[in-house]
Amino acid sequence: MKKGNNLSVVLVVIAFCALLLFSACGGGNGGNDGGSTSSGSIGGTTVTTKSCSSIYASGLTLVTGTDNTAPPSLLKPTKGLTFKDPVYGTCVARLTDHANEPPVGFARNDYSRRQAFNANDSKILIYSENGFWHLYDAVTYAWIKQLSGPAGDAEPQWHPTNPDLLYFVPTNGGLTIIELNVVTNQTRVVGNFANRLPWATAAHVWTKSEGSPSKDARYWGFMVDDVNWTSLGAFTWDMQTDTILGTMNFNGNRPDNVSMSPTGNYIVVSWLDGTWSYTRDFSSRTLVNAVVEHADIALDVNEDDAYVAVDYQTGWVISVNLRTGVRTNIFEVYPNGTATAFHFSGKAYNRPGWVLMSAYADYGAAGRQWLHRKVYAVELKANPRIYNLAHHHVDPYSGQYWDEPHASVNRDFTKIMFTSNWNAGNIDVDAYMIELPAGAIPASN
Numbered sequence: 001m002k003k004g005n006n007l008s009v010v011l012v013v014i015a016f017c018a019l020l021l022f023s024a025c026g027g028g029n030g031g032n033d034g035g036s037t038s039s040g041s042i043g044g045t046t047v048t049t050k051s052c053s054s055i056y057a058s059g060l061t062l063v064t065g066t067d068n069t070a071p072p073s074l075l076k077p078t079k080g081l082t083f084k085d086p087v088y089g090t091c092v093a094r095l096t097d098h099a100n101e102p103p104v105g106f107a108r109n110d111y112s113r114r115q116a117f118n119a120n121d122s123k124i125l126i127y128s129e130n131g132f133w134h135l136y137d138a139v140t141y142a143w144i145k146q147l148s149g150p151a152g153d154a155e156p157q158w159h160p161t162n163p164d165l166l167y168f169v170p171t172n173g174g175l176t177i178i179e180l181n182v183v184t185n186q187t188r189v190v191g192n193f194a195n196r197l198p199w200a201t202a203a204h205v206w207t208k209s210e211g212s213p214s215k216d217a218r219y220w221g222f223m224v225d226d227v228n229w230t231s232l233g234a235f236t237w238d239m240q241t242d243t244i245l246g247t248m249n250f251n252g253n254r255p256d257n258v259s260m261s262p263t264g265n266y267i268v269v270s271w272l273d274g275t276w277s278y279t280r281d282f283s284s285r286t287l288v289n290a291v292v293e294h295a296d297i298a299l300d301v302n303e304d305d306a307y308v309a310v311d312y313q314t315g316w317v318i319s320v321n322l323r324t325g326v327r328t329n330i331f332e333v334y335p336n337g338t339a340t341a342f343h344f345s346g347k348a349y350n351r352p353g354w355v356l357m358s359a360y361a362d363y364g365a366a367g368r369q370w371l372h373r374k375v376y377a378v379e380l381k382a383n384p385r386i387y388n389l390a391h392h393h394v395d396p397y398s399g400q401y402w403d404e405p406h407a408s409v410n411r412d413f414t415k416i417m418f419t420s421n422w423n424a425g426n427i428d429v430d431a432y433m434i435e436l437p438a439g440a441i442p443a444s445n
């Protein structure tokens with residue numbers, strides 16, 4: 001479940017946005033063009049490179065299983081530096097520095113269920129506290145620009161093959177889907193649903209911030225609200241043919257979110273009292289989970305759609321095959337009487353059979369357990385392989401939404417974004433990236 005964004009601050013700052021952008025023209029990282037090396041102290045070690053190649057010069061052996069090594073005490077990294085995670089050996093870099101760059105208030109990875117990386121992993125989307133979206137270079141870590149168009153809950157989705165294009169909706173959804181070229185700033189409407197839906201009062205078409213299109217961006221699923229946010233229904237849409245494929249009435253029963261599955265065969269609708277998977281035309285449905293919890297939809301080893309979530313009622317992380325309805329218990333979530341919150345990212349479509357997880361806000365008398373306060377890759381099977389990737393240093397967790405790590409993965413499971421306050425216990429957060437060698441996360445079997 002994702003926190004809604006308040007756009008009132010956006011309207012206030014529009015008047016001086018041009019000045020803000022002009023003042024940042026010298027470079028988003030305080031004048032550093034992002035191409036040079038720089039040094040800084042991280043845990044007593046001086047780092048002088050932005051490249052992960054030196055860190056992986058002798059290879060990488062990921063730490064597997066239920067490792068419970070404590071998070072190390074590290075100074076907050078300097079923006080643009082890469083360093084070796086002292087516990088898990090991975091290459092980590094601080095991508096943003098909102099105190100010295102245009103993003104206002106904070107600079108963070110928006111959400112675990114949103115793909116942060118463009119089609120060729122050269123650019124990254126970053127969200128700021130005032131509701132604007134920013135573009136960063138994924139190689140040099142330099143701030144590029146504030147995007148023109150998307151603001152607040154615009155639900156930006158990268159084009160699956162063209163690295164310059166993304167799609168977005170008007171804030172909190174309107175009746176159009178807009179394509180933006182992030183290089184030229186040109187936009188065009190690719191979907192217009194005005195007077196095409198079975199609800200005369202339709203005003204907001206969106207996923208409520210958590211949904212995604214199919215992996216090829218052909219099939220989309222949306223929920224529909226009126227101007228008073230009364231829930232009207234849902235529909236599926238084929239972008240390639242501009243065809244509405246199916247509709248369903250909600251009769252005021254507003255879901256928490258909706259999403260298309262990666263294959264495009266299903267739309268998943270999550271109500272507080274149950275999560276259901278529907279075929280594209282809404283002709284049949286399957287109960288996926290008795291409640292709605294943090295979740296995502298990934299591809300399993302056979303490239304079937306897999307709904308992955310935490311089920312606190314039964315005490316398991318689960319995976320449910322949307323085609324067969326078969327549920328798999330992956331691992332237990334209450335070790336020694338403790339509990340924690342999770343976020344899931346199933347966006348590694350080119351590495352089927354895996355999901356990225358980030359755990360935070362743990363509690364319990366037994367203290368920290370193996371699954372707490374870090375980012376890890378989990379195989380979608382019973383008794384899974386687990387690869388520990390990094391501690392995220394959201395410790396202590398402030399209890400505020402914007403402080404959650406929200407780790408998300410790229411398509412190949414080679415780059416991971418997460419948000420951290422770096423042990424500050426507040427929402428003074430920036431975005432960090434873990435980079436893995438190709439094939440570090442093996443093919444599932």
